[in-house]
Amino acid sequence: MALSAKAQPRFGFTLIELLVVIAIIAVLIGLLVPAVQKVREAANRMSCTNNLKQLAIAMHSYHDANQKFPANQQQIGTNVWESLSATFWILPYIEQDAVFKSVTVPTNAPAQGVSTAGAGNRTAWSNAYNGAMNVAIKTMVCPSAIPGPRRGANNRGWDGPGSNYGWCYGSRVFANWDGSSNGFISQTKQNRMADVSDGTSNTIMAGEFLSGSNARATAGPGKYPFDIFFAGDALYNSVANKDFATAAELDAIGAAARNRPQGILSANGTLPLWYSATQSAFNTAAPPNWSWPSAGGNCCPGGSHDWGPGIIPPRSLHSGGVNVVLGDGSVKFIRDSINLVTFQRLGNRSDGQPPGDF
Template identity: 35%
Template sequence: MCASTKTWNRRVSRRGFTLVELLVVIAIIGVLIALLLPAVQQAREAARRMQCTNQQKQLALAMHNHHDTYGKLPGGSYRNSDWGRDSYSWYCFILPFIEENAMYEELNLNEKINGGASVRSYARMQLLDSMLCPSDDSKIQEEGSDNWQNSLHNYVVCYGDANFNSGIAPWNEVDGYAGTAGMFVPERQAGLRDATDGLSNTLLFSEVITPAEEDYWSSIGRTQVAMGAGFTTYLTPNADANDRTNRCHLNLGGNLGAKCTAHADWDWGANVVAPRSWHPGGVNVAMSDGSVRFMPETVNLTVWRGLGTRNGGEVLSDF
């Protein structure tokens, strides 16, 4: 009896977690996860932004290598005498300098990039990782017919401080504001020596958000084609105001919606496109000296427009 009683006592003395204790532990773990999650997300975004910075540095280096080889930067558009929206953009001409010789050799630069003989060409349809910001998860090709589709990328060049025609009077005005050319203009090439405002004060690249939904012939991120290959500094980074383009996307994603107003004519040079990114607070930009920095969306508009011009003669404050 005595031994049996001792065994029974040992058994009943064992004790597990009560339901209340278990719920308290789960609640504490949930609180800890809630506290840690923002820090983890911030660390991941910092890593993505750093990758985006490095990719823009490589593109700026490619532009400098093109300049060293030919004495000029690529044209904002090129090889189309009517300044049509089917011109090849700067993107096609730096392919050899970003180790994409096969894509470059596939192009027939004597025909229009859209609607030409190179149906579904690799150079038009391929999404290049080096042209995609990891913070933007909309990696898409356009809808539409095979010989008009293009893939959409995040990195675009600066056409000036008004519209894509900045510096080409009389088509360079937006709401009465006469724009000055950036480092890229339609059907013309600039040299680094043309940046009389100073290479460190003149924008080369920035980024755009590729649409989560878009119509065909996008004017945003269509880097192979001139009408979607640029931005201007008429609007500040991540501007609340809509872009104005000849072909509007349907939705940029997130809470942004369409963020686009179609202008009345079909002149792609009249496009006004603000740089945008999913980086909190601003966008990455590459300057013409090859440096890359983070540009806050609170930048002074006058300063920002001055950075978009190559020879505007502005005296810029710190930015």
């Protein structure tokens, strides 16, 4: 007689139980990922804040040593484009002394046309200058920003290491490099502390901007909010009070820029040591993270350029606003919704009016 085997108990999940477990895990991941992203962004904002504080401390250290702040365009070579931004002059104070010393600054700098070297030395000097342009400086990069694509070496070998911080030129709408900036840092004038008559706690020294997408390298259209679109000097010249452009005037300029998507070069925010407006400076003519594209003007013969002046507001990928550092070294998060005139006054070092709440 055959013996009947006793049924053995079975252990494990049923299909329904497995699906339930998977669903629970998916819910937990859905809750966890945003929390992790928030923590990461909070850490990035803190790092961004520290970068701006370091820049402010360095700028004040430079002023202590020289009784003036550096201008953002100081020509040190025989060619006008052989100029350096204010960032170059504070390199020793942000642990970049080797880069600073790699470029020989002639004794009569910052006068125009200063290179007195012979042909052989001139080549060596140019190589050092061009090499400095390619040095990546960690302090100049916001960890929340998307790194701009390497632009590809131009005829001077500049590839563009990336830059997300610029000096505040003030509230003035620029037209064709007129040089009349009213900000904490000027284009060609070396301001002193006394020139900041509105007070250092009421004046923006530096802030954030984004690197360009390098779309122009492939003849593609410009990409908002990363690139600088071309508007043209005629619109800038039509602004009645260039220190305080109205919202309507800004809308007209922004619309004109948006409608010319091919009129750009999108290598902005890549060269922290170069003097051009969109590489190392911005203005407060328009509010942070302006809803219109940043708008460049004429620069050089041959068309529009992303380094042309115009309306270049601060921008960031932080939610809701941008970090700026004031002249007293305090870092503030400026909301995109800030009153336009308040923001313009924050950029102006000497308009004589309190900026209001911000």
